[in-house]
Amino acid sequence: MMDRSKRDNHKMLPWPGIRPLDRARALIALDIMTSPVVGVGPDSTLDEVCDLLVTRDLSAVAVIDQGVLLGIVSEEDLIHRAEIGTATRRRSWWFQLFGNNNALASDYLKSHSVHVTDVMTRKVVTVSLSTPIDEIAALLEVNRTRRVFVVNGERVVGIVARADLVRALICARESLPRPVSFHDDASIRREIIGALRSEAWPSIGEADVVVTNGVVAFWGGYLSEQERKASLVLAENTAGVRAVDDHRVPLDIAYTMV
Structure with a gap:
């Protein structure tokens, strides 16, 4: 394996603007997002990502460069790996002869490389701080993803996962008015x-x-x-x-x- 310098590429990006829930208005991303975002730098290795996923019980780690979200490495990205014998099967001879060389090379990188920029998913669903949570729920469903990232300008400041919507539901139900003893x-x-x-x-x-x-x-x-x-x-x-x-x-x- 390539000898790489041992430096801490983990990034924790805080967002000090989180405010308590206000029931007088619709909930937005800022109200329910998890912050800071746990991430790694573009020079990080697969070992660092796996360590974060396991030790912090995460389903994905953001890849961040100077506050800008480059992509994510999720559990889904690590399903097909050569080390455990689950790499994408070799394409048929017909595809190898007439298929897209770029697709073949991408499959190999995804299953063999130890650099996060080769393994990560670059297409990431993002929302703003003011995005209503009904829009976030729709994005999670339409894109069949487990999370969206919250950005302020180009800077990533939070993450909203499906679990955050469940927590918002719990808070909403706990704040419901208690029934009175008698109604006509x-x-x-x-x-x-x-x-x-x-x-x-x-x-x-x-x-x-x-x-x-x-x-x-x-x-x-x-x-x-x-x-x-x-x-x-x-x-x-x-x-x-x-x-x-x-x-x-x-x-x-x-x-x-x-």
Whole structure:
């Protein structure tokens, strides 16, 4: 193996602007991101990256040069390695003859090189400090990635992983107002009907909702099992509701009975 100088290439980039959650506005990347970012320099080796992944229980390490994000080395980048016999299989003779030489060489670098710049993924999803978390959730889903990096200008200042969204969910649920001991049946019914009207999926009508001593009873019919379950959850989440009784039948059965 090439003899490389032993110097500390690990980078911890702090961002002092993290503020506590403010429930008066929508959450943004700044509210939930993890900072500082654990990273290595472009001259780092694969051994350094593996050590960080294992000792700090990380799924990815950023590759950073003077604050600028060059790429990441994640667990996914280390799946196919020659050392453990999982390197990408040699392409067919047809591909070797007529295929892209660049692709073949890239496969070899990815599975054999010990330099992070050869192994890392260069295409990284980034967001700004003010990106709303609903946009972040969409980016995670569309790109099928486990994390996005937060940049301020060109400087990387944080990371938002799926686990950070789960933590935000926990905080949001803990901050929900506690249900009061008593709600008038009429006010409970008005709140449920108003909530149903604000959604696009219900087929239940106003006359099909009855509230007695905090117990909600649904009557009539429903179009789908998912709609039935969703309406039950809507009622359960209404303050003052003690129980929910569902007397509805599927609408196709109801039409048959008429």
